[in-house]
Amino acid sequence: MNPSPSTMGDIKLTYRFILLGIFSFMIFNLLFFQGTYHLAQGIYRVNDIWVLVHTFILGFLMMVVMGVMYQLIPVALLVSIYSNRLSKIQFWTYAVGVIGLLVGLWTVNTTWMAFFGTLTFTGVLLFVLNMLLSVKKLIQWNAMALIIVTAIFYLFNTVLFGLLLVLNYRFAWFPNIHDQLLYTHILFGIVGWLSSIIIGFSYKMAPMFSLAHGYSEKFSKWIYSGIQLGIILLVVGIFSHIPFFNWIGALFIVIGFVLFSYQMSEIMKHKMKSTLDIGFQVAVYAVYGSLFIIGLAIILYMFLGMSILLPFAYFFIMGWIGFSILGYLYKIVPFLYWTDKYSDKVGKEPVPMLKDLVSEKKGKIAFSLLFIGLIGNGLGIGLHFISFIWLSNTIYTLGAVYYGYLILRVFKA
Amino acid sequence: MRLDNRGLQPPEPMQRTLKALEEMNIGDKLTIINDRKPMFLFEELEQKGYSYEVNSREDGAFEIIIIKKEG
Missing domain, CATH: 1.20.120 (Four Helix Bundle (Hemerythrin (Met), subunit A))
Incomplete structure (x- = not known):
């Protein structure tokens, strides 16, 4: 087995x-x-x-x-x-x-x-x-397999719809539903695939990285069902042009995210590890951040309408999804490399510990720069302030280069 | 105490071990048998005052002997 x-x-x-x-x-x-x-x-x-x-x-x-x-x-x-x-x-x-x-x-x-x-x-x-x-x-068969297979199903459909979009540009097969294909492509990619695969793996990784046990997982079914139902209703809304479906679909997805944040806080309450590694900390903050972004978007939408779409999309993709992946990667790369290099030797001869492969302090600097850049870029996009974006993206890029350097350095250990 | 964690999906082996660790007194010995080496546990064991030893078994699994040290 x-x-x-x-x-x-x-x-x-x-x-x-x-x-x-x-x-x-x-x-x-x-x-x-x-x-x-x-x-x-x-x-x-x-x-x-x-x-x-x-x-x-x-x-x-x-x-x-x-x-x-x-x-x-x-x-x-x-x-x-x-x-x-x-x-x-x-x-x-x-x-x-x-x-x-x-x-x-x-x-x-x-x-x-x-x-x-x-x-x-x-x-x-x-x-x-x-x-x-x-x-x-x-x-x-188990819950984890179901989550992964569902996410992979959406991955397939995301690229399928993406392919239909580019073929439509070339051959104009279905000019009437081009927008609907685009929105479905985005929905499947961002929520059905990326958000869901991060949520799915978090059930495994969060307790492993924080050494947590004895927490409740009673909402995991609701998180999954909420997001699935939300996606289906949104697809109906996108193709039927009936806004009611869009609203109720979005509501179900929001419920899924709220419950997932709660799940994460449950795991954190039961953690045994005294200090969390910076990469994993970032991934946890990204979860809470997703709620903040969604909440803020709902409030701002009431005043500003659809003009918030672009900064919201930026924060959702680059903040929630981007920082989740950047964070987990910072923890996973040393783990993979360490397993590959030293796992046969541990307990038999002295080997470097996982934490020796990557610097926490330097990681903090990289993530801080990325975070300042992220906030600046999002605000700049929202306020239509071009020179501000130049400045904030310079900070983001510095963080990204430093981050990339730190990841690559793991392979030199 | 002896824990056989083989065939369990993560994070269950780790969580069972954590529970057992909490119940140990100084000098107690815990033997766990895992399909995989508990990488993330090793980091924390030394900090929390446990010593450990890893042995490979013939069936490809690993036997880890954990002892709670004084102080």
């Missing part, structure tokens, strides 16, 4: 995913300066903003999440990865697809978009297959 190291995910491949992810994160920061003009104007349906968003999500977040999932799925579900060979093919297909797609979006070359969009889709499809065939080996 216990996967031996050979049936675990290929660790070198995971490193490759992470390195390319960090590289994309750096490129994203440069592109952000270029996108400042449009962002400050509140314009987001233009090619440089698509490139920006997809460099962050496809280039950074997805790379990191896929790479890490090849390692965490065997640990979390006690199954082995279906095929490490398939993982490798998947990596290259996806990487080439994303790079080509970004170039295609940048140059608004619809042929490139269609071709490399298809390749990106194929890369994700291979990941989805590899994951589903791994989970299929589960002897006993």
